[in-house]
Amino acid sequence: MKNSVFRIAVMPGDGIGHEVMASALEVLDAVRGKVGGFELSPEPLVAGAAAYRDTGEALSDEVFERARASDAILFGAMGLPDVRYPDGTEIAPQLDLRFRLGLYAGVRPVKALPGGFRALRDPRAEAIDLIIIRESTEGLFASRGKGVVEDDREARDTMVITRPVCERLFDFSFRLARRRKGRGGKGLVTCVDKANVFTSMAFFRKVFDDRAREHADITARHHYVDAAALDLVRKPWEFDVMVMENMFGDILSDLGAALIGGMGMAPSADVGDEHALFQPAHGSAPDIAGQGIANPIAMIQSAAMMLDWLGERHDVASCAQAAERIEAAVAKVVGDGVVRPVDLGGRDGTAAITRAVVAAL
Numbered sequence: 001m002k003n004s005v006f007r008i009a010v011m012p013g014d015g016i017g018h019e020v021m022a023s024a025l026e027v028l029d030a031v032r033g034k035v036g037g038f039e040l041s042p043e044p045l046v047a048g049a050a051a052y053r054d055t056g057e058a059l060s061d062e063v064f065e066r067a068r069a070s071d072a073i074l075f076g077a078m079g080l081p082d083v084r085y086p087d088g089t090e091i092a093p094q095l096d097l098r099f100r101l102g103l104y105a106g107v108r109p110v111k112a113l114p115g116g117f118r119a120l121r122d123p124r125a126e127a128i129d130l131i132i133i134r135e136s137t138e139g140l141f142a143s144r145g146k147g148v149v150e151d152d153r154e155a156r157d158t159m160v161i162t163r164p165v166c167e168r169l170f171d172f173s174f175r176l177a178r179r180r181k182g183r184g185g186k187g188l189v190t191c192v193d194k195a196n197v198f199t200s201m202a203f204f205r206k207v208f209d210d211r212a213r214e215h216a217d218i219t220a221r222h223h224y225v226d227a228a229a230l231d232l233v234r235k236p237w238e239f240d241v242m243v244m245e246n247m248f249g250d251i252l253s254d255l256g257a258a259l260i261g262g263m264g265m266a267p268s269a270d271v272g273d274e275h276a277l278f279q280p281a282h283g284s285a286p287d288i289a290g291q292g293i294a295n296p297i298a299m300i301q302s303a304a305m306m307l308d309w310l311g312e313r314h315d316v317a318s319c320a321q322a323a324e325r326i327e328a329a330v331a332k333v334v335g336d337g338v339v340r341p342v343d344l345g346g347r348d349g350t351a352a353i354t355r356a357v358v359a360a361l
């Protein structure tokens, strides 16, 4: 049978984006050698803050079109503190890609690896396995570039919640909970909102309830965002899929990352109906760039999410198996204490962690 070949747009970006991307590509190459049945054709693309500084364009039309034409986008990190647009805002092509490609579902897994880092001492924290779904194309971020300041006296940003995006987002969340239930998950979706105060949030909840009726096999619950923050620290093991507005997801997903070892351990995906982008939750970390100490695990796990998504979308079982192999290898090196990343108080840098994951494959 002919192998499936997937075109991957590879966008390392800035800072440690280059270092963790090199690591993920090495792991992808190694896993492909172990699990046949598919091939990856990576296409390196230049975009980000350094690209803006050098060429005047952070994300050229040509690069955008190539990314759009790919089967999946693998993304490092973009942005540098001293490179800004003339109005002072940061260079963030990842936000442009989310909006322009309709990547409405920001998928942020928060999973404790057995024996791995845990912020909570409670033994039940071993069982943390939740996914935050952050709406990524509207909410408060719809105001990006459109906020107003009047007479240096008053500033306003506007929250936008639309029914079509919410319906797709909630359907995505229920489908994900169903898939997880098939693998032993709780079959639970929690809508996180502030419906007791804001009209937009009451509408968000209403659309959630409408869609929940169409997914009666999955338990649907509500949680106010402030209580959700409390319970994410008090008893995060009780959650399964949590779905929320863009800004709430921005904040709570960092809280989630802290539960399992911080930004170097937090993968993510931005998924739409036609396209998907996979990147670690962290930024370009200019404070440690070029030192070889960046933790590549979040990037490697994001690459595994990409294989899982490609496998499911194109019905290529070997691709999903390769994703599982990477996840198992990461769990092994972290759980067995084979490596101790520098950001978790250890001494192992990017190259040592990459070598250990490849060996564990």
Ligand code: ATP
Binding pocket: 016, 020, 078, 079, 263, 264, 281, 282, 283, 284, 285, 286, 287, 288, 293, 294, 295, 296, 298, 343
């Ligand atoms: P952004 O706004 O783009 O998310 P940020 O400036 O908020 O970025 P990061 O670039 O993620 O934040 O860095 C936050 C801190 O976490 C920094 O001290 C950085 O060194 C550290 N950090 C982030 N990612 C990693 C990593 N993969 N390995 C080690 N340390 C990391």
